[in-house]
Amino acid sequence: MVLPYQTLMVQGTTSDAGKSTVVAALCRLLKREGVLVAPFKPQNMALNSAVTADGGEIGRAQALQAIAAGVAPSTDMNPVLLKPSSDTGAQVIIHGKVRTDMNARDYHQYKPIAMQAVLESHTRLCAQYECIVVEGAGSPAEINLRERDIANMGFAEAVDCPVVLVADIDRGGVFAHIVGTLACLSESERARTIGFVINRFRGDITLLEPGLDWLEAQTGKPVLAVLPYLHGLFLDAEDAVQAVQATQGAFRVIVPCLPRMSNHTDFDALRAHPDIDLRFVREGEAIPDADLIILPGSKHTRADLAWLRAQGWPERIARHLRYGGKVIGICGGFQMLGTSVIDPLGVEGSAGASHALGLLDMVTDMGTEKYLKLVHGHCAFDASEAPVSAYEIHMGTSRGAAFALPAFTIEGRAEGARSADGQILGTYLHGLFDTPAACDALLRWAGLNSTASVDSGALREASIDRIADAAQPLLHALRALGASNESLSHTGVMHRNDRVPSNDECDS
Template identity: 75%
Template sequence: MSRLPGLPFHTLMVQGTTSDAGKSTVVAALCRLLVRHGVKVAPFKPQNMALNSAVTSDGGEIGRAQALQAQAARIAPHTDMNPVLLKPSSDTGAQVIVHGKVRADMNARDYHRYKTSAMAAVLESYHRLREQYDAVLVEGAGSPAEINLRARDIANMGFAETVDCPVILVADIDRGGVFAHLVGTLDCLSDSERKRIVGFVINRFRGDISLLQPGLDWLEERTGKPVLAVLPYLHGLHLDAEDAVASTQSVRGKFRVVVPVLPRISNHTDFDALRAHPDVDLQFIGPGQPIPPADLIILPGSKNTRNDLAWLKQQGWPDAIRKHLRYGGKLIGICGGFQMLGRSVDDPHGVEGTPGSMEGLDLLAMRTELTQQKQLLQVSGRCAFIDEDASVTGYEIHMGVSAGEAMQRPAFHIDGRPEGARSADDQILGSYLHGMFDTPQAFAALLAWAGLGGVDAVDLDQLREQSLERVADATQPLFDALLKVNYRA
């Protein structure tokens, strides 16, 4: 395939000096800018470690950031866009997903040895994308300066060196130390790795750019690398987080929603629509924090249901939930949170560690058995808890089957089948459906069920589109600078 018209390379890698430097957003913005110019572009992340994931068009699982980048590129997400996904299940172990499917559970040492095989999968996906698209925009992971991870690296410079692509290095000025981050990262690289960095991007700047200019001049003189762009801090973006729970709360509305931050919380993007609604006060509650009064409590998804259930009990949440229900509050459990609501969570195959069983919260008449086969589905249907014909779309990612009389009162009708459960008094709703708040009709119906009726729904997809357009506009200077880059391998 010929090089991309207008750009001196067909593959570009975006690496960062730290995690959360803005790599995901820069890739998404560049994807949207290329699409505006009629370029067929695909995002790519060789290896991702995240508990926020999405179901792809080919029935696999990838990091949620890559699904957002695919939306920016106006294409359907595919497993080739994130061939290796690591979903941590403990501080030292993770579920390893290759080409969208679970390959194994590995500890850190075993995975390090597995990286040679993982690289083969990465290159297989990359070459398929190269054959189908004019351009591939690659996102690194963490930082290329993590010396302990350099051997067998597939996520950063190890990949860039293998496919021989240029790299831009992004640093977040908002967290401080931006010049030290950039210079220090360069110092940790080999000569060949330093040569392939074509320039720097300073992200999340706010203030008078003239006061920054002396630092930029020093940086360019010190390193011999150009500052390609200084990107602004953009407030009010509605873009899916790759992993970390947002540090800011949306304390503004009259309707109070509380979510416990489980140690292995997964897909907390389920709550993005709630966070965006002006009438909702969404609060994430961490360990040791007091549980405030609420109208609605939501138990989120979990990568390790039994361990997170044990943590929930240690924090005193069961008593708080029962008190909440006595006072008329509503409760929703999503995926792993749904499993916790039943009488027990049984793990005969040791899916989450040592085989065994744990008593649930006993709030729904059902039991869950964890299974070795992961369910991955994109779904659509109707809400079953209201008389109106409210539609819902979402996705299922879970390893487990729930059964019991509570399932006779479903939460949704999905593709012609009952899904989820509700309590007899209709105070509790549980479902495997991620993204249930993302559809405007379902959003309005769920809030009305929980006690907040008569409000305008949030259209999360529209908010994402508006945010993607904003970040693309802000990233135009970087795009223009890349057109002038003279890269030689």
């Protein structure tokens, strides 16, 4: 049975309330029933992105949701992507392609044009799919952003779709978040809000019930579901680096937490590896000793190079290499390994050139064209020639003698570079560690002797199934609400008959 509405929107009272996972869960539940469903996010601001088969770029969360729905990711699923390059400016990507760079004020004026792209994509998806599950961005209660809004209620009003509001109880203040958000909405926006989801609950549901009664009495709207806090999920983060560090293994891998780090999802497989202690080193923190240092991708390579210097990383990397450690540079981190990064047009900020770390004999020239591609090949640094599937997202090209010793062979061409002493490897490929054979080969190269292996795809699928199983009561409630065409009580199909897992179950 399809939902009673072709388009349903999931909004949150705050960022990271759980919108992405709720959308992914609904997509998986509908897919299980044979419903042709697609995710959609009108506007996304994130530095974690994915490449579609047609060479476009979308937010990482929408690619994950497409996997949950069992469909190929497309640029229509995230027609507007903003990739911040500073605190006040961002690269504007429309339908998967870079349109321009804008500061926040100019983009606010540009929103009516962006909205046309959003509505075009939504129309195309409606013609292809039975159901569209939409993710909002941030919160609809951001008063300063309500004018010309395309990400939350502005979109919902434009296409006349119902809205479910998600709030994170683990943060505290969940009832104030919901009531306060409704108070900030217009009358028509409140009317299209059909109910609430309380997310990340742990504890005794009976202790929560008085609050649910109060909330429904105050708002006249139902609590559609209370979803449990699920530990140990392996899901692509939309943007922020997870605060929890993985410390289960003895082989230490450290990554500088660059101010403009992009696609830190590259390291998810390492986080899950039982023999690896993965740590992101933030500003001001002491740089620990490590077996492997990885320089991650960057949306602003020259600025992040300056940050590395200010934090003392060049000296620590030099010491690390003297003691036989290994270094990998990915995308922007690869560019940093060279002798210089030249940006004559100011593609990533002010025009100019920066001395790089000088660890590989190569120069990077920034250009206006972004290279986007899904790629397949094999490792050139390992005798097993392990296969690799990855993707490229980068501005600029690199050249120099370092490329005489490539890191990979991709579709018949040499890719990346290695140092002659075998201690340094650089590549433009993202997602290196997601292919188990390539991950194992890279870790062997870095010095890890292990029989363990991590299958990112299998872990991701299992996590999607877990969040879908937990969200089954929400799907039941949505259908009951649509069938009755009136506000639901939180009895019957609601959470009180759909038992919330205990903390022990959530920890599994």
